[in-house]
Amino acid sequence: MKFTRTLVTAAVTLLAAGAALADINIGVSLSLTGPGSGLGIPMQNQFKLFPKEIAGEKVNLIVLDDASDPGKGVSNARRFVTEDKVDLIIGSSLTPVAGAMTPVATEAKTVQLAASPVGGDSPWLFRLPQGNDVMAYAMVEHMKKQKVKSIGFLGYTDAYGELWLKAITPLAEKAGMKIVAAERFARTDTSVTPQALKLVSSNPDAILVVASGSGAAMPQMALTERGYKGKIYQTHAAATADLMRIGGKAVEGTYVVSGPAMVGHQLPDGHPSKKAAIDFFTSYEKNFGPPNQFAGHSYDAAIALNKAVPIALKKGKPGTPEFRAGLREAFETMGRTVFAHGVMNWTKDDHWGYTNETGVMLKVADGKFVVEK
């Protein structure tokens, strides 16, 4: 008798708890294997520290690997919207994969928080990283100060390389600079000597290397080996310790553009992102070792949701179309939000959100990144 009563009580409590906690399901598609795994794995690490509960609702993360493959990304996205009925999709860490996932998310009217600077104007697509033009802006401003007149371009033969070229070309032209040579290489190339030869022979004042992670060092080493003496710029995907680990002496003096997340401690005290950046950096480093740019996007996703979910909950329960639409509205209306990566202000017309003041220029000095004043 007593046992039955306990059982019934337990069942009732469970039911009540279940009703109160309609879980928020979030589908996360990251490149954990393949060429993009250097970006996806740190993001996955940071997601292990993701809040278990937001605004009293339990949060379930469903993390799938897209193998750096757009096709796999699409099938992950389909699985998220049909089987898991997720309220939000995060991913992917690679531009081509995230771009392929967007139509699925749009069709299902589910917000996609892309962790890569992907183009397109879907109303359901928001970006966590800074757009390339925001970063290119900071870079061109720095080049102006350095009196750069001609630029050589050495970038990946993929979407990342092409988007950078597209972003920097108009800005550079407006600043009176000329792109004198544009060469491409693939991450798996064993030699970029021929491209380096061509760039060095056109002798630009500065060369922009567009590559990511440990792949960013090799092209630069080829340039120095060919006796290039001008300035070398690297993009925010290269703002990792791997640049120095592989490049050693050859990358000394390189200018690297970065979000504030990586250099929290060095930011001036007035910088709005300083607190978030330091918090992100120390907690990641304690758990997994030195972070990279992309782990910061996972951190920022949590900040964005912490602010948006309470607003969206007024529209409907998690798991309903109303809640999903509410999330989108919340992102568009929640206004100025301080991320570890800068100050975000998504609006109805701007799903990129970061302002031009976001990019921080760093310089490699003695194997460390130092903020350029």
Added chain:
Amino acid sequence: MDLSIAGILALDGLTNGAVYALLALATVLLFAVTRVIFIPQGEFVAFGALTLALLQAGKVPGTVWFLLALAIAAAVSDVYNGVRHHQPAARIGKQVLRTLGVPVVVSLIALWAAPRGFPLVVQALLTLALVTPFGTLIYRLAYEKLADASVLVLLIVSVGVHFALVGLGLYFFGAEGFRNPSFWSERFSAGPLTLNGQTVIIFAASLALIVLLWLYFEKTLSGKALRATAVNRLGARLMGISSNHAGRLAFTMAAFIGALSGLLIGPTTTIFYDSGFIIGLKGFVAAVFAGLSSYPLALVGALAVGLLESFGSFWASAFKEVIVFSSILPVLLWRSLRDPHGEEH
């Protein structure tokens, strides 16, 4: 473009071509002896380079455990086969001992040596000792039972082995790339050309290996046995040459060549866990140039691929891979016009 630029490009192309040549030779060797189109040949390159990189960092590379696991799996299959064929226990024991012997000893040495930071050359030798046994073991576990299957089935198995090895490579070495220190960092200048020590080593090692292979196939009994298997498996078997043994030997040599290529190329570029595939594929293009049968032609093909790649990246870097891999089309056309294809043997 002037002569000095052409010279630098040619040197760069030949350096890469020398490495592709090694891989092309291994591909030809494997296809001739076992009819396996061994796509994962490049994975041995990555395993070699990255194992050395981890030893340099004073860590125990995952390949050590992988070697042990493969050896144990092979030993289990030894026991299973022995029991099924009612062999005496002593013979099974001996066979198991032979399977486990080298891998276990090498792994133990690696475990002991990894944190001690031995000189680069010692670690390189240890790397070769670690990666070379993978050849035999992978052949035994993945291909031996299928030795008489069609080329297509063997190719499909190769694709599977390739994906398995790439996935394990990510697990063992992580996503980021490594660059090994140079074995010889001397630099020689001749006009605009700079030859560094590593380039000299690449040329010397490739040349030495090609000569050694030639001597082995021409002058030694076991080399001749391998060639006999290549010409006619059944006939060779009737003459008392074990085709299983020939396959294992060929795979061991291929793994050795792959690991050596990894050591050679490691200091000149950043190697990622998945870098091997595209490098191996270029060796494969060279091997196709040789119709998967001629060693000298494979060498020529590899140097041509290297040069094509180098000049292609200079003129049209965005289309470099297109140029390199499309070059296989005229070769195939020429081959099919020259000797119309009959049934496969």
